[in-house]
Amino acid sequence: MKRNEINRMKLEFDATSQNEAFARMAVSVFAASLDPTLEEISDLRVVVSEAVTNAVVHAYKNRGGKIGITAILYSDRSMKLKIHDKGCGIADPERCLEPLYTTDPTGERGGMGFPIMQAMSHAFRLKTAVGVGTTVYIEFRFQGA
Amino acid sequence: MKETVKTELQGRTLTVTIIGEIDHHSARKLREEIDSALFYHRPKTLRLLLSQVSFMDSSGLGLILGRLTRMKELGGDMVLVSPTKEIDKILTLAAIDKTIPTERSVRKEDTE
Numbered sequence: 001m002k003r004n005e006i007n008r009m010k011l012e013f014d015a016t017s018q019n020e021a022f023a024r025m026a027v028s029v030f031a032a033s034l035d036p037t038l039e040e041i042s043d044l045r046v047v048v049s050e051a052v053t054n055a056v057v058h059a060y061k062n063r064g065g066k067i068g069i070t071a072i073l074y075s076d077r078s079m080k081l082k083i084h085d086k087g088c089g090i091a092d093p094e095r096c097l098e099p100l101y102t103t104d105p106t107g108e109r110g111g112m113g114f115p116i117m118q119a120m121s122h123a124f125r126l127k128t129a130v131g132v133g134t135t136v137y138i139e140f141r142f143q144g145a
Numbered sequence: 146m147k148e149t150v151k152t153e154l155q156g157r158t159l160t161v162t163i164i165g166e167i168d169h170h171s172a173r174k175l176r177e178e179i180d181s182a183l184f185y186h187r188p189k190t191l192r193l194l195l196s197q198v199s200f201m202d203s204s205g206l207g208l209i210l211g212r213l214t215r216m217k218e219l220g221g222d223m224v225l226v227s228p229t230k231e232i233d234k235i236l237t238l239a240a241i242d243k244t245i246p247t248e249r250s251v252r253k254e255d256t257e
């Protein structure tokens with residue numbers, strides 16, 4: 001099925017923990033015109049929160065930086081998301097995608113962020129380079145309404 | 146949004162109710178409040194009531210697993226109570242409900 005772009009937005013914001021809630025709210029409000037179900041909105045919020053939190057915590061080590069989000073809505077009720085940082089990058093991306101893998105030393109992280117992002121979206125791709133940054137590409141296809 | 150924690154001790158069971166969103170931003174304060182109640186009361190069982198949590202991501206899983214570690218240090222155990230549908234989905238995805246007993250039916254005394 002041919003799909004046309006119907007709306008697009010770009011956000012750039014500081015990598016602070018306060019902005020995690022801002023980012024997931026902003027993206028879910030932007031997606032509302034595709035009429036997702038409550039469950040789909042909930043999944044979208046979780047996925048955005050995971051990617052943004054990883055940028056705040058891992059990419060920038062809680063020392064701040066910039067996070068960018070691009071979101072595109074399509075006529076077939078799908079949505080593309082790109083969430084990127086210019087932080088430390090990931091040396092071993094394959095390993096990082098594994099459930100329960102975390103580099104967090106505090107014992108307060110379970111290594112479930114990437115598995116959750118993959119389970120709750122329809123397509124997921126990770127692009128990363130050490131010293132350059134990390135981008136996650138995520139796609140949703142809303143069924144509901 | 147203001148996250149809050151309510152605690153109630155009954156015998157050696159401490160029920161902790163989390164109200165609001167659990168993400169990386171709110172987790173630190175929630176953790177500090179729950180841990181200070183744990184070290185003050187030293188309960189045998191921690192019941193974490195999740196029915197009033199409006200959002201949770203993997204930082205919430207970390208918060209839960211971290212409290213399980215504390216309870217083990219205290220020689221006690223932990224139960225998750227009444228997760229919302231959204232939170233239950235994440236608990237199941239992470240197979241937390243296999244590690245920590247999860248009560249899915251709402252108990253009357255918890256909702257009062």
Ligand SMILES: Nc1ncnc2c1ncn2[C@@H]1O[C@H](COP(=O)(O)OP(=O)(O)OP(=O)(O)O)[C@@H](O)[C@H]1O
Binds near residue numbers: 050206
């Ligand atoms: N944007 C990023 N920049 C640098 N490293 C990252 C980034 N995102 C993830 N990582 C690395 O990948 C690992 C796995 O990420 P994932 O989100 O799955 O788990 P976590 O963040 O450690 O724990 P959780 O998400 O369950 O709280 C992280 O521990 C970190 O080492």
Ligand SMILES: [Mg+2]
Binds near residue numbers: 114
């Ligand atoms: Mg994470």
